[in-house]
Amino acid sequence: MSNPSPRQREILKLVNQKGEISVDDLRQILDISQATAYREIQELARLGLVAKVAGGIGRLRSSRVNCVQCGRENNPRTAFAIESLDGDTVVACCAHCGLMALTRRENVSSATTTDFLYSRLLNASQAWYVLESSVSLCCQPSTLSFSDPEDARRFALGFGGQVFAFDQAQQKVREKMAFKQVFTL
Numbered sequence: 001m002s003n004p005s006p007r008q009r010e011i012l013k014l015v016n017q018k019g020e021i022s023v024d025d026l027r028q029i030l031d032i033s034q035a036t037a038y039r040e041i042q043e044l045a046r047l048g049l050v051a052k053v054a055g056g057i058g059r060l061r062s063s064r065v066n067c068v069q070c071g072r073e074n075n076p077r078t079a080f081a082i083e084s085l086d087g088d089t090v091v092a093c094c095a096h097c098g099l100m101a102l103t104r105r106e107n108v109s110s111a112t113t114t115d116f117l118y119s120r121l122l123n124a125s126q127a128w129y130v131l132e133s134s135v136s137l138c139c140q141p142s143t144l145s146f147s148d149p150e151d152a153r154r155f156a157l158g159f160g161g162q163v164f165a166f167d168q169a170q171q172k173v174r175e176k177m178a179f180k181q182v183f184t185l
């Protein structure tokens with residue numbers, strides 16, 4: 001991971017002071033073009049240092065109340081937690097957001113997801129994921145976690161969707177989101 005540039009650090013400082021800052025404000029305060037402001041925002045978001053909000057960026061929510069990825073309120077039924085080596089823990093609303101958030105975090109020490117049937121916490125890398133079933137409690141494509149691959153298969157038989165192990169699930173969610181972005185730009 002590259003370190004933030006001096007300008008990016010400046011932006012981080014502003015975001016931390018204000019909580020949120022719009023693209024327009026960034027342009028004016030730093031005297032940069034809109035394209036540059038967008039590029040810096042993209043880069044900071046990619047590094048996982050800020051959260052994108054409507055029209056600008058905001059401070060990362062390290063609180064456990066809102067999803068670290070999409071900002072929606074977390075639900076204990078589907079929560080996905082990511083702990084860093086420094087002990088900082090962030091929580092995503094569901095496995096969909098958790099898998100997305102994992103791809104852009106560094107120094108991860110552990111990730112836990114919630115078994116959809118038994119509400120038990122389980123190691124995310126050992127969980128089985130059912131993608132795009134007809135049960136969509138949270139984000140699209142719907143992603144539910146299971147500790148037992150048999151449970152996951154039976155669930156998919158009844159409610160549709162496909163069963164994936166951790167690596168495949170992560171890849172699939174990323175692919176689907178990239179696809180979605182292309183068509184909603």
Ligand SMILES: [Zn+2]
Nearest residue numbers: 067070093097
């Ligand atoms: Zn989310």
Ligand SMILES: [Zn+2]
Nearest residue numbers: 093094138139
């Ligand atoms: Zn979600």
